[in-house]
Amino acid sequence: MSSSKMENSQWSNLYLGICIFSLQWILTYQQVNVALRGIATQSSSFSGYYYASFAIDGNRASDLRLSSCTHTNADNSPWWRVNLLAMYDISNVIITNRGDACAERLNGAEIHIGNSLINNGNNNPRCVVIPSMPAGASVNYTCNMRGRYVNVIIPNVIQYLTLCEVEVYGVPVPVFKKAFLRIMFNSNEDLSNPTMREKVLGKIKSTNVQPSIFQIQWTKEPELETET
Numbered sequence: 001m002s003s004s005k006m007e008n009s010q011w012s013n014l015y016l017g018i019c020i021f022s023l024q025w026i027l028t029y030q031q032v033n034v035a036l037r038g039i040a041t042q043s044s045s046f047s048g049y050y051y052a053s054f055a056i057d058g059n060r061a062s063d064l065r066l067s068s069c070t071h072t073n074a075d076n077s078p079w080w081r082v083n084l085l086a087m088y089d090i091s092n093v094i095i096t097n098r099g100d101a102c103a104e105r106l107n108g109a110e111i112h113i114g115n116s117l118i119n120n121g122n123n124n125p126r127c128v129v130i131p132s133m134p135a136g137a138s139v140n141y142t143c144n145m146r147g148r149y150v151n152v153i154i155p156n157v158i159q160y161l162t163l164c165e166v167e168v169y170g171v172p173v174p175v176f177k178k179a180f181l182r183i184m185f186n187s188n189e190d191l192s193n194p195t196m197r198e199k200v201l202g203k204i205k206s207t208n209v210q211p212s213i214f215q216i217q218w219t220k221e222p223e224l225e226t227e228t
Helices: 003-008 023-027 052-056 194-206
Strands: 011-020 039-042 079-096 109-114 126-130 138-153 165-172 177-186 213-220
Touching (some): 039 052, 052 079, 052 165, 079 109, 126 138, 138 165
Antiparallel strands (some): 011 213, 039 079, 079 138, 079 165, 109 126
């Protein structure tokens, strides 16, 4: 390489591709009832009163008269859905059945989890079929599925659907973001040298980049040839 090329290549640009994990997922892997933060809807509301939101009010009271249970009309394949507002890795779903009457109406209900709203979300993958549930019981169903929407549907039958609480436990799906920094450095420096890398990381910290750095990729721009 000519001396002119050597001089022109003394400085080059360093691009750092930084993959940043969602801090919420990394720092808190605690299972919480994420349904409490969601928005609920259902196929209909009996008497225009027993709202879908009653199933995510944090209250397991199972007496319909206490205004903490949902109740649809006698719909064909009645359904209930909660929009979690983000995608979650869902470990389990807890359903609380009505306790004062008509507990058998929940027989054959299905829990579906996914990201689609086709057929009101009822076409998403199925976690479980509920064969039956005792009156007033809260039953835990293991799903280990990923999704934004959780549906409860009683398919292929004209029936009322009543849910006194639906709890969804999971953690947010990690979100990847990229940030790019351009830093000037002497190209004669050895990037495999730990001391050099510490200097570069120090420059990154000085730019107030979030501390949740997951991976750093070191890439040099192609050198430009010059006429001799």
